[in-house]
């Protein structure tokens with residue numbers, strides 16, 4: 001009991017004993033998972049381990065059957081919906097890159113900007129100089145300044161992934177959840193994405209789900225391995241990848 | 254703030270369209286009133302009223318485009334909002350008849366006397382006052398859209414399910430308005446109008462003003478719709494259409510965005526209905542027919558959804574075609590309409606304006622790409638490093 005209250009004190013995100021079943025199939029099975037402020041964490045695990053479902057629970061898309069999900073130690077995320085949770089400061093990149101294809105890169109970022117999101121505030125919004133320089137800054141970070149007027153539909157797969165990461169930055173989240181950001185990227189793009197994520201993690205907490213072990217090594221952070229909806233092992237990449245259970249369940253396959 | 258909102262609306266195409274609409278709105282009545290009947294330039298009153306009807310349909314299609322073209326809500330019940338606006342206007346016109354009805358009752362419309370009613374139902378009160386009736390033209394469709402949207406969008410009814418329940422909504426209203434005891438004239442609806450604001454609805458002058466008002470309201474609604482879709486809100490709207498969950502996870506309340514748009518659109522449809530009724534001289538439950546709402550979708554698709562101007566053109570062209578066909582070959586009109594929809598879906602999925610716009614855009618993109626190519630040759634290091 002004592003140890004739990006201690007972990008709870010400094011956690012940004014706290015999941016304890018979370019269970020979710022879809023038609024009787026336990027996608028998440030008494031999962032416990034803690035992220036500290038400023039932490040960059042990698043999550044690995046076989047397909048169907050429940051990684052995406054875990055993100056669904058944190059962001060309010062899926063309600064857990066049982067368990068505790070707390071943000072900043074006090075806010076119960078299971079009582080909130082997607083928009084509330086996004087406004088609290090949790091951003092999410094989907095597994096499949098999801099940007100607004102019929103808008104330009106610039107407009108995508110403008111929409112994501114952390115400004116008042118009400119109907120009338122957006123109807124009468126005009127781009128302020130601060131917002132303009134903030135967007136330019138993000139364009140710089142995601143290396144897309146030269147493509148700012150391009151329709152997002154015309155971007156390559158890797159560029160869409162970056163644009164989506166840029167949109168999350170514009171949202172100024174405290175916690176960023178990134179689902180398989182380098183899937184379908186070239187090696188060069190993968191390496192650049194690792195640099196980008198490390199840079200982003202300097203100012204906020206980031207959870208990255210990835211299959212690509214090379215990429216995980218490049219990140220060089222604490223790793224959590226999920227399987228069948230619960231944590232199999234947690235620690236450094238070398239520790240986790242030498243764990244016999246992890247080898248049997250994931251790496252060995 | 255507000256001026257920025259309006260200013261943004263007046264993008265080139267919209268200014269041209271508004272200019273044309275207002276030009277027609279002035280020219281047609283002028284030719285009707287100022288030229289002698291035997292002049293080649295004379296526009297007969299029946300033709301003016303027919304075209305006025307098309308303008309009302311165009312406004313209805315514009316309203317649908319706002320929710321369907323920009324927000325992805327395929328409403329198959331917009332005819333209901335149109336009809337409700339029409340009934341609100343019809344009720345005002347009925348009250349204006351006064352004792353000139355067949356039964357000569359100064360308060361009760363003929364159909365109520367016929368049903369042996371002794372007093373005016375509570376919901377008919379106030380409709381003798383024009384301002385009140387015009388407020389109701391907006392409030393009644395707006396309120397129905399609000400209540401409907403509140404439940405539908407909050408429970409995240411989407412796609413084809415939403416379309417089906419909008420269709421059910423208009424069908425339920427059709428059945429309700431057919432009933433005599435609803436108090437809206439049952440089967441026959443409201444008709445035999447005499448005057449509006451003291452002017453005879455049959456008079457050429459009144460018809461001319463109604464025509465001008467149709468063109469004016471269509472123009473104003475076009476400007477409003479353009480201001481909405483060109484604002485940041487409008488960009489969010491397109492986001493909802495293309496990637497609803499992305500919008501949610503960015504922290505927007507999608508249900509509020511949809512609700513606002515749906516209500517604004519329903520009010521536009523109500524205005525269209527209100528202008529329609531005095532020009533055709535009748536409103537009956539047939540206007541709630543599910544097929545009417547589906548026709549609006551066809552007009553919008555033909556003109557090009559998500560273009561604002563396209564649906565206006567589509568509504569006028571298709572209805573012009575309809576008037577021609579039902580005059581010349583009445584039995585094949587429905588087949589022609591069906592064939593038109595299939596052809597547009599197969600060969601012109603963006604509609605008329607959408608296709609032109611797309612062609613224009615690709616040419617621009619092609620030119621831009623060619624420019625970029627040239628730029629790259631000039632300074633290879635920067636461009637390639639950025640790639």
Ligand SMILES: Nc1ncnc2c1ncn2[C@@H]1O[C@H](COP(=O)(O)OP(=O)(O)O)[C@@H](O)[C@H]1O
Nearest residue numbers: 022023027045046047048049050051052053054
């Ligand atoms: N909405 C859902 N309905 C039914 N089953 C689901 C749903 N979401 C996820 N699942 C199931 O839960 C399991 C975990 O899926 P997921 O979280 O996507 O795995 P991962 O992202 O680790 O590959 C899978 O077996 C998947 O089929």
Ligand SMILES: [Mg+2]
Nearest residue numbers: 051052053095
């Ligand atoms: Mg997944």
